[in-house]
Amino acid sequence: MTVAETGWDYAGTVGWMHRYRAEHDGRDTLRRASVRDTEVLDGDTYGPLKAACEDDVTARYGTRATIVRPGKVAGPYDPTDTFTYWVRQAARGGRVALPGDPGQPVQVVDSHDLARLVVQLLTDDRPGAFHAVGPAEPVTLGGLIGTCAQGAGTKVELVRISEEGVPPMFPLIRPDGTSQQRSAARARAAGMPATPLAVTAAEVLAWDRARGLPPLTSGFNPAGGTGGAHPARRDPLRHPARRPGVPRDGGARRAAPEPCDAGRAPILAGDTTA
Numbered sequence: 001m002t003v004a005e006t007g008w009d010y011a012g013t014v015g016w017m018h019r020y021r022a023e024h025d026g027r028d029t030l031r032r033a034s035v036r037d038t039e040v041l042d043g044d045t046y047g048p049l050k051a052a053c054e055d056d057v058t059a060r061y062g063t064r065a066t067i068v069r070p071g072k073v074a075g076p077y078d079p080t081d082t083f084t085y086w087v088r089q090a091a092r093g094g095r096v097a098l099p100g101d102p103g104q105p106v107q108v109v110d111s112h113d114l115a116r117l118v119v120q121l122l123t124d125d126r127p128g129a130f131h132a133v134g135p136a137e138p139v140t141l142g143g144l145i146g147t148c149a150q151g152a153g154t155k156v157e158l159v160r161i162s163e164e165g166v167p168p169m170f171p172l173i174r175p176d177g178t179s180q181q182r183s184a185a186r187a188r189a190a191g192m193p194a195t196p197l198a199v200t201a202a203e204v205l206a207w208d209r210a211r212g213l214p215p216l217t218s219g220f221n222p223a224g225g226t227g228g229a230h231p232a233r234r235d236p237l238r239h240p241a242r243r244p245g246v247p248r249d250g251g252a253r254r255a256a257p258e259p260c261d262a263g264r265a266p267i268l269a270g271d272t273t274a
Contacts, residue, residue, distance in 0.1 A: 042168075066121050068114070071133035071182065072172065074200050075111030076207035083108055085171040085219040087204045090145050093154030097220060097237045099166040100173035102142030102158050105180040107133040108172075110195035117192035130187040136194035138181070141172055148201040161236055171218045 034055050035048035057065050074083035089096050109132050117132055139147070142158055149156045174180060184192065215221065220235040 064127055066127050067129040068118055068121070068187075069129065069131050069182075070114050071107040071109050071131075071180070073111050073114060074108040074204065076203055078111075078204075079217070081216040081218040082171045083200075084204055084208055085216055086145050087148045087152075087201050088208060088213065088216065089219075090148035090156055090201075091152035091154060091205055093149065093152075093156055095159050095237045096145065096156045097161050097235055098141070098145075098158045099161050099163045099170055100141065102140060102145075102160065104141045104174065106139055106141045106144050106172050107135075107180045107182060108144075108197075108200070109134045110193075110200045113193045113195050117187055117190065120191035124190070126190060128186070130190060130192075131182045131184050132187050132192060133182045133184045134194060135197040135200075136184075136188075139197060144172070144197065147197050148205070151198050151202045152205055159237060167219070169218075 033048060034052035035045055036052050038045055038049075041049065054067060057067065072082055078084055113134060114132050117130065120126075121130065145156060145158065188194070
């Protein structure tokens with residue numbers, strides 16, 4: 001939160017809104033009820049707790065409050081590794097495990113664009129609520145991974161796998177995919193830039209390589225073990241599971257996961273049709 005001379009700027013999230021609400025621009029009240037009586041932070045409480053924060057800001061500052069609701073922020077130095085995970089997976093190329101729908105809409109905002117929007121709103125002393133989401137052109141999860149692969153010079157085949165046993169809040173995968181279709185019209189009109197997704201992906205890839213590709217805190221952990229707050233599964237395509245007592249090179253074998261959209265050609269870099 002940043003205090004301005006004449007008002008208050010609060011960076012919230014689009015997570016405060018009801019799920020399954022699309023094309024909402026922030027000017028009405030399609031929102032979740034606020035929650036204050038819990039210290040548990042998960043997929044069910046995150047939005048209502050954010051709603052409570054907005055309530056407190058507007059209760060104190062009224063029409064002077066400037067509220068910015070970012071989607072998933074993408075860029076270098078992101079400690080959540082949410083966007084970085086898919087950038088790295090795409091850069092490796094080959095088969096990529098996807099425990100979700102490749103056609104799910106995805107909204108991310110470049111960290112530079114978000115920062116410029118906040119500065120511009122404070123400079124203009126402009127109150128109101130603004131959805132800081134991107135990219136400018138709608139994109140699916142499959143398309144996002146394809147864009148990352150194209151920038152890295154690789155080709156990927158997305159292989160949809162079962163969601164059973166997948167760590168909670170897997171990077172960018174949401175069962176309420178329609179919530180990833182918020183309107184950024186007011187934010188754009190207020191001066192938020194629109195960095196192309198390919199540029200964001202290239203910056204994240206360069207940063208990730210420069211830091212030596214350390215273990216990530218989100219998604220599948222190629223080496224097994226623990227990632228973040230939840231046990232991370234081994235990548236089922238890079239480290240297939242074995243039944244106890246069955247030799248690695250013998251015995252019954254598990255059927256390979258099916259490529260996304262069986263019967264179609266593999267989803268390659270840049271293919272956004274999935």
